[in-house]
Amino acid sequence: xxEVGAVARAGLAAAVAWQLAVAVTDEPAPVLxxxxxxxxxxxxxxxxxxxxxxxxxxxxxxxLVALAIGNALGLNAWTxxxxxxxxxxxxxxxxxxxxxxxxxxPVSALVVMSALAAGEEGYARERVIETVLGAAVGxxxxxxxxxxxxxxxxxxxxxxxTVLGEELDAMGAGVAGQxxxxxxxxxxxxxxxxxxRLVEETTTAIADGRAAAAWNVRDRPYMAELGRYEDVLPRxxxxxxxxxxIARGLEDHAQLAGGEPEAMPSMGALLASLADLVRVFAAxxxxxxxxxxxxxxxxxxLERRAPCADAAHQEAQLGVQKLEWMTYTALLVxxxxxxxxxxxxxx
Numbered sequence: 001x002x003e004v005g006a007v008a009r010a011g012l013a014a015a016v017a018w019q020l021a022v023a024v025t026d027e028p029a030p031v032l033x034x035x036x037x038x039x040x041x042x043x044x045x046x047x048x049x050x051x052x053x054x055x056x057x058x059x060x061x062x063x064l065v066a067l068a069i070g071n072a073l074g075l076n077a078w079t080x081x082x083x084x085x086x087x088x089x090x091x092x093x094x095x096x097x098x099x100x101x102x103x104x105x106p107v108s109a110l111v112v113m114s115a116l117a118a119g120e121e122g123y124a125r126e127r128v129i130e131t132v133l134g135a136a137v138g139x140x141x142x143x144x145x146x147x148x149x150x151x152x153x154x155x156x157x158x159x160x161x162t163v164l165g166e167e168l169d170a171m172g173a174g175v176a177g178q179x180x181x182x183x184x185x186x187x188x189x190x191x192x193x194x195x196x197r198l199v200e201e202t203t204t205a206i207a208d209g210r211a212a213a214a215w216n217v218r219d220r221p222y223m224a225e226l227g228r229y230e231d232v233l234p235r236x237x238x239x240x241x242x243x244x245x246i247a248r249g250l251e252d253h254a255q256l257a258g259g260e261p262e263a264m265p266s267m268g269a270l271l272a273s274l275a276d277l278v279r280v281f282a283a284x285x286x287x288x289x290x291x292x293x294x295x296x297x298x299x300x301x302l303e304r305r306a307p308c309a310d311a312a313h314q315e316a317q318l319g320v321q322k323l324e325w326m327t328y329t330a331l332l333v334x335x336x337x338x339x340x341x342x343x344x345x346x347x
Contacts, residue, residue: 012141013034013137013138013141014034015034016137016141017033017034017133017134017137017138018030018033018034020033020133020137021033021034021129021130021133021134024129024133025126025129025130026126027126027130030126030130033130033131033133033134033137034134083106084106087106088103088106091103091106150209150222150225150226152205152208152209153205153206153209153210153226153229154229154286155205156201156202156205156206157202157205157206157229157233157236157282157285157286158282158286159198159202160194160198160199160202160236160240160282161236161279161281161282162279162282163194163198164194164236164239164240164243164275164278165275165276165278165279166275167187167190167191167194167243167247168243168246168271168272168274168275170187170190171187171246171250171268172267172268172269172270172271172272172274173268173272174187174268175250175261175263175264175267175268175271176263176264176267176268176269177263177268178260178263179254179260179261179263180254180259180260180261181251181254181255181259183254184247184250184251184254185251187247187250187251188244188247188248188251190247191240191243191244191246191247191248192244194240194243194244195240195241195243195244198240199236199237199240202233202236203233203237206226206229206230206233207230209226209229210223210226210227210230225287227347228285228346228347229285231347232285232346232347235281235341235342235344236278236281236282238337238338239278239338239341239342242334242335242337242338243338245334246271246331246334246335249327249330249331249334250331252327253327253328253331256327266304266307266308266311267308267328267331269304270301270304270305270308270335271335273297273300273301273303273304274301274335274338274339276297276300277294277297277298277300277301277338277339277342278338278342280293280294280296280297281294281297281342284346285346291345291346294342294343294346295343298339298342298343301335301339302339305332305335305336308328308331308332309332311328
């Protein structure tokens with residue numbers, strides 16, 4: 001649904017920008033106006049305004065550069081190379097513009113210089129007008145029809161918790177039966193991707209949603225909700241790190257056992273209950289379950305932890321290879337850390 005709204009807003013902005021440019025300028029095909037409007041229409045109003053200013057400024061600077069040197073220099077390989085590299089260096093190093101906006105300066109300068117060489121003296125002015133019109137239309141559409149980022153924030157937070165739960169479920173089901181280093185390598189790889197990529201995507205989505213809400217009338221009532229997501233996100237990030245550490249610990253355990261360790265049904269049940277706790281925690285944060293459900297989930301994890309702790313103690317007493325039972329104990333430490341984080345009261 002959000003994608004449909006984005007497409008509709010982009011189409012509206014492009015059509016309005018074209019019509020305005022046709023009415024204001026003498027250009028029969030003012031394609032620059034809808035292109036700039038398309039670029040300026042963003043999900044965030046703040047981002048839309050910033051993009052519009054950067055694009056307009058870049059075009060104006062490019063036009064001024066072309067007018068300043070257009071009559072003195074002709075278009076050839078040397079002037080094109082010097083103009084492109086020089087203007088791009090100034091845009092990136094002096095004005096510190098983002099690369100998409102910085103590229104607009106040499107593009108505008110080259111287009112205008114080619115138009116001047118062809119005798120089109122009024123093209124520079126028309127290009128500036130088209131750009132400003134398109135940028136203005138993009139900003140207006142973003143302000144009048146702002147897109148909501150609340151749903152995106154909710155979805156990414158839910159997806160992160162869902163993936164973490166699925167990873168714990170997979171490890172729990174695996175260690176409860178026959179498993180090997182082939183399985184643990186896959187678990188560790190998946191957990192690493194979640195820790196690195198999915199956590200970053202969730203962080204970006206929630207931060208963008210919080211920033212957009214300050215400019216978006218539709219999202220402003222959800223500022224407290226977005227703030228809650230931002231507050232609990234570090235817990236889920238640490239949970240993702242803990243899940244990766246559990247996967248790595250299982251791989252170490254499997255290698256010490258010769259590649260094909262014995263089944264650990266108690267550990268499998270513990271990891272399954274931890275997966276349920278992660279899902280319950282996310283549901284409570286999203287308002288889909290009462291916060292009291294977290295305490296119930298914690299109790300289940302603690303109940304299933306007891307036999308695992310007893311097993312580790314027995315292995316130590318029986319003189320099982322030291323590194324093996326220490327690795328097993330390290331798994332329980334990671335579970336304890338995740339539980340301690342998730343059981344804290346919600347903001």
